[in-house]
Amino acid sequence: MKRCLPSPWLSAGLLALWLMLTRSLSPGNLLLGLLLALVLPVLAAPLRPAGPAVRRPLVLARLVLRVGGDVVLSGVEVVRGVLRPGHARPVSRFVVVPLDLRNDHALAALAMITAVIPGTVWCELAPDRSRLLLHVFDVSGDDAAFIDHYKNRYERPLREILS
Incomplete structure (x- = not known):
């Protein structure tokens, strides 16, 4: 059939x-x-390319819920940052994130996750896929803290699910 x-x-x-x-x-x-x-x-x-093999469906469900929550929270933060001109201005900048992902499907999923979260923009992927350039609306603290947050929150679960 x-x-x-x-x-x-x-x-x-x-x-x-x-x-x-x-x-x-x-x-x-x-x-x-x-x-x-x-x-x-x-x-x-x-x-058509072969579909990805999902190894950890519970991690996938947790990731979907996490991204949904992050979309809502980040949207609120962006609105607050834009509509509150008298308070501290957001510190936006480009951040280079070193990547451990190499799977095409996992990189595509990471790109979609980054695109749907307000305040983050996927700008460039290094030709050897070792680094990712992101523009972040508000980086509170240093780049290392943001990189650690991004990798633990999104890249690590994707590696468990698809790698």
Whole structure:
């Protein structure tokens, strides 16, 4: 079954997209849409990378909850830093984080985590994937404390889950 229909959700989406684009439910459009929805995922299957092997699902669940909480807390801190002009100004700067991750899926997950947390921007990954340049909205304390926090909070769980 997996060889004939490698990605059922992709097939359903392609059929729906075809029918929306043609704006017709005629038998010919349904047949052509169904044909495209069945053939295109089979032809594209060799191009898709292998999915990651998740080794520690409980660590993954904890990481998802942690990131969700960090998004909310960081959003509040950014709003407070922007809307309170009379108080201490945020200290924003670029921070170079040394990386231990080498797994492509783990690096992609780390990039997504960094992108969704307000106040952090993934700027550059070194060509040898050993360092990451981040721009941080407010670095309270020294860079070493932020690097330690970032690595323990996000990189270490990703290494447990995907490496």
